[in-house]
Amino acid sequence: MLQIQNIRENKESIINALKKRNIDAEPMISKVLELDEKRRSIQTELDATLAESNKLSKEIGMLFKSGKAQEANVLKEKTAGLKEASKKLGDDLNTTANELQQQLYLIPNVPHESVPAGNSDEDNEEVFREGDIPTLSKEALPHWELAKKYDIIDFELGVKITGAGFPVYKGKGARLQRALIAYFLDKNTEAGYTEMQVPLMVNEDSGYGTGQLPDKEGQMYHVQADDLYLIPTAEVPVTNLHRGDILAESDFPIKYTGYTPCFRREAGSYGAHVRGLNRLHQFDKVEIVRMEHPNNSYQALDEMVEHVKNILRELKLPYRILRLCGGDLGFTSALTFDFEVFSTAQDRWLEISSVSNFETFQANRLKLRYKDENGKSQLAHTLNGSSLALPRVLAGILENYQTDEGIKIPEVLVPYCGFDIID
RNA sequence: GGAGGAAUGGCAGAGUGGUCGAAUGCGGCAGUCUUGAAAACUGUUGAGGGUCACACCUCCGGGGGUUCGAAUCCCUCUUCCUCCGCCA
Numbered sequence A: 001m002l003q004i005q006n007i008r009e010n011k012e013s014i015i016n017a018l019k020k021r022n023i024d025a026e027p028m029i030s031k032v033l034e035l036d037e038k039r040r041s042i043q044t045e046l047d048a049t050l051a052e053s054n055k056l057s058k059e060i061g062m063l064f065k066s067g068k069a070q071e072a073n074v075l076k077e078k079t080a081g082l083k084e085a086s087k088k089l090g091d092d093l094n095t096t097a098n099e100l101q102q103q104l105y106l107i108p109n110v111p112h113e114s115v116p117a118g119n120s121d122e123d124n125e126e127v128f129r130e131g132d133i134p135t136l137s138k139e140a141l142p143h144w145e146l147a148k149k150y151d152i153i154d155f156e157l158g159v160k161i162t163g164a165g166f167p168v169y170k171g172k173g174a175r176l177q178r179a180l181i182a183y184f185l186d187k188n189t190e191a192g193y194t195e196m197q198v199p200l201m202v203n204e205d206s207g208y209g210t211g212q213l214p215d216k217e218g219q220m221y222h223v224q225a226d227d228l229y230l231i232p233t234a235e236v237p238v239t240n241l242h243r244g245d246i247l248a249e250s251d252f253p254i255k256y257t258g259y260t261p262c263f264r265r266e267a268g269s270y271g272a273h274v275r276g277l278n279r280l281h282q283f284d285k286v287e288i289v290r291m292e293h294p295n296n297s298y299q300a301l302d303e304m305v306e307h308v309k310n311i312l313r314e315l316k317l318p319y320r321i322l323r324l325c326g327g328d329l330g331f332t333s334a335l336t337f338d339f340e341v342f343s344t345a346q347d348r349w350l351e352i353s354s355v356s357n358f359e360t361f362q363a364n365r366l367k368l369r370y371k372d373e374n375g376k377s378q379l380a381h382t383l384n385g386s387s388l389a390l391p392r393v394l395a396g397i398l399e400n401y402q403t404d405e406g407i408k409i410p411e412v413l414v415p416y417c418g419f420d421i422i423d
Numbered sequence B: 001g002g003a004g005g006a007a008u009g010g011c012a013g014a015g016u017g018g019u020c021g022a023a024u025g026c027g028g029c030a031g032u033c034u035u036g037a038a039a040a041c042u043g044u045u046g047a048g049g050g051u052c053a054c055a056c057c058u059c060c061g062g063g064g065g066u067u068c069g070a071a072u073c074c075c076u077c078u079u080c081c082u083c084c085g086c087c088a
Helices: A004-009 A011-021 A026-065 A069-105 A143-149 A155-161 A171-190 A204-210 A235-240 A294-315 A361-366 A390-400 A411-417
Strands: A125-130 A228-230 A246-248 A254-263 A282-292 A319-323 A335-343 A348-359 A369-371 A377-379 A381-389
Touching: A004 A011, A004 A026, A011 A026, A026 A069, A125 A294, A143 A390, A171 A254, A171 A282, A171 A294, A171 A381, A171 A390, A171 A411, A204 A228, A204 A235, A204 A361, A235 A254, A235 A282, A235 A361, A235 A381, A282 A294, A282 A390, A294 A319, A294 A335, A294 A348, A294 A381, A294 A411, A335 A390, A348 A361, A348 A390, A361 A381, A381 A390
Parallel strands: A246 A369
Antiparallel strands: A125 A319, A254 A282, A282 A381, A319 A335, A335 A348, A348 A381, A369 A377
């Protein structure tokens, strides 16, 4: 959520920057400013009314104390009108403030100046590419075929017990999955991220805090009996750890990592591109989250990108990094780098990580602040990234490491797996 | 699930209808003293709105109510604690 004060002061530049997202924000912004104006004028009027009635109440108290009940009763009558007026003004204020809030929720984050304009993923800008694309034999298979051939992932079994998009990992498949999680967590903690185990369900406030609510309501599984949401990413519980906090500058940087399953409804997604592990309702992910001083957040973003690069290097997977264009940029993000692994057998790039700086957008919803050197409260910056998302990394490994003898295990994972080939 | 109790500022903890945005202690910050530090002493120290700055307004777990006036009384929700039951 953008800060209203920022919108007041930088209306034109915000509208301009939002054009990169292919939206004309002018009507929204104007509406917001109008509501803000209205809210403040009602507030002023209400404050004056309350001040008046506070004053009268004090006088009444004093009069009663000094035994002048008669005079006090005269004043009492005067308060009736004020009471009615402040009740009405209070209601108006609530209505207007709510309306303002709802409008503010609709405005996406302002893209960073480096974000390229563009409509879709085709306009994303490739900024880095590394790793050799292996030459596979003609019989090379996509991962869903490999999964069946070696009996390591069973999609049908998942359908039986739950539904489509809930695979069952078996034997060496399950072990490889566990190895990846442990390996990622180790890499992250080595880099100074503190490992956290967090709840897999969150309340409504947390959903609003990181921006999944209200705009992505339909993407989350909602447990209605208890009004809780299954997390779509560890970003939600981990970032909300500091909801409402006022930090000291010396608390920065705050660096967390966490492994969680993620649950996404992915309503309406079917077809070839969502086959196998490409898109699931439940998948595993190791996330990194940072809270930073605004002056350091872009350096932190660079560090996170370098960190993910190192992991992919160690896994020896061919990958590229994209700077997302305005049209593809997430609602809450100011700047996002996507990592994609090349799936040789599918002959396409698979997104395996997304690293973003949200600047103050989440912090404003979270009320996550710090005291600056003057003792004033300022909003912190929040960032997060996948380090990494399991299924597509797994798909990349299965497909790129397949040989006639079986699927080789990347060297760094062998100690975690306890075997070096799936055959 | 049943029966009781509780929720106040960073923490601890007073406050049961007006003078309470809230005593006191600890912690934090600034200063005095000191070569420096500690101790001691002095001052200062919640958040949000609003204003050029003041004024002023709101907030004592959340929401609603009673009253001229609510941290204080009533209703409701949530959370925590104690005891009982159940249980990985």
